Amino acid sequence: MSTRHDWTTPEILALLQQPLLDLVFQAQTIHRQHHPDNNIQLATLISVKTGGCAENCAYCPQSAHYPTAVEKTAIADVDAVVTQAQRAKELGATRFCMGWAWREIREGASFEAMLEMVRGVRQLGLEACVTAGMLNQSQAQRLAEAGLTAYNHNLDTSPEYYDQIITTRTYQDRLNTLEQVRNAGVTVCCGGIIGMGETERDRARLLEVLATFDPHPESVPINALVAVTGTPLENQFPVDAFELVRLCATARILMPKARIRLSAGRTHLSREAQALCFMAGVNSIFYGEKLLTTANQSIDDDRQLLADLGLKVGVV
Numbered sequence: 214m215s216t217r218h219d220w221t222t223p224e225i226l227a228l229l230q231q232p233l234l235d236l237v238f239q240a241q242t243i244h245r246q247h248h249p250d251n252n253i254q255l256a257t258l259i260s261v262k263t264g265g266c267a268e269n270c271a272y273c274p275q276s277a278h279y280p281t282a283v284e285k286t287a288i289a290d291v292d293a294v295v296t297q298a299q300r301a302k303e304l305g306a307t308r309f310c311m312g313w314a315w316r317e318i319r320e321g322a323s324f325e326a327m328l329e330m331v332r333g334v335r336q337l338g339l340e341a342c343v344t345a346g347m348l349n350q351s352q353a354q355r356l357a358e359a360g361l362t363a364y365n366h367n368l369d370t371s372p373e374y375y376d377q378i379i380t381t382r383t384y385q386d387r388l389n390t391l392e393q394v395r396n397a398g399v400t401v402c403c404g405g406i407i408g409m410g411e412t413e414r415d416r417a418r419l420l421e422v423l424a425t426f427d428p429h430p431e432s433v434p435i436n437a438l439v440a441v442t443g444t445p446l447e448n449q450f451p452v453d454a455f456e457l458v459r460l461c462a463t464a465r466i467l468m469p470k471a472r473i474r475l476s477a478g479r480t481h482l483s484r485e486a487q488a489l490c491f492m493a494g495v496n497s498i499f500y501g502e503k504l505l506t507t508a509n510q511s512i513d514d515d516r517q518l519l520a521d522l523g524l525k526v527g528v529v
């Protein structure tokens with residue numbers, strides 16, 4: 214099947230609603246065609262600037278709008294971040310992702326430090342990814358010149374459900390940021406979150422927006438909500454593992470070449486559910502004890518799981 218950029222909502226809903234094993238089989242077939250080495254990339258995500266964010270994303274403990282246990286911190290210094298990247302590399306990660314809890318990138322010393330961090334991570338031979346909110350074209354260009362591999366900016370949910378989750382910036386703001394990243398020649402990391410009260414149609418619409426980008430995002434993080442006390446979504450039940458598998462499999466079918474990254478929410482998944490996600494076409498996990506501010510699977514558990522499944526890791 215050739216790569217398409219004209220997917221429609223009914224087509225995507227039909228994929229999502231197939232019998233689960235038919236869906237996983239189809240996804241795995243496409244996955245093997247495009248990723249014959251069946252490699253899993255390990256990515257490590259650290260928080261460079263935590264908390265106090267001006268945005269009001271309803272799932273996020275780092276938003277200044279909500280009384281959560283996350284404390285605002287100063288920006289980590291360049292050496293400390295590069296040392297963490299070195300450590301992540303020694304533990305087997307090939308991608309190092311850095312997060313700033315910002316509405317948008319600001320010029321000045323903190324942006325210069327970000328550029329230094331990107332250069333430092335690239336000098337270690339790692340892919341470097343930054344997530345720091347909105348940016349303008351010249352900032353995207355300077356990040357590209359520093360060697361940035363990818364910029365992460367998630368769409369989170371469907372255009373229709375978006376205003377239930379965030380009101381401090383629009384869907385169009387997000388699309389504009391993604392366009393700046395693409396124009397600068399930096400690869401795009403863009404995905405979403407399920408388990409926030411959205412409908413199946415919202416999930417299909419999120420995937421539709423992603424799958425009608427041309428080119429597709431090179432990297433698609435799929436998150437299951439981690440309901441954090443103090444956020445408006447604190448009482449949401451964890452999403453059923455099979456729903457996550459469905460989303461991963463459908464993303465794989467729609468965007469055959471992308472790295473599908475199983476991201477937040479993995480702590481709620483059994484080893485078997487994670488194996489099913491790999492069958493569905495997931496080919497990256499976040500590796501490290503923390504995902505920004507929430508707990509992640511332990512490194513030892515991940516190593517054991519990957520070894521037990523015989524999955525290859527470590528290739529950039």
Ligand code: SF4
Nearest residue numbers: 266268270273276314
């Ligand atoms: S922009 Fe990022 S850090 Fe800020 S509230 Fe939203 S998800 Fe959290």
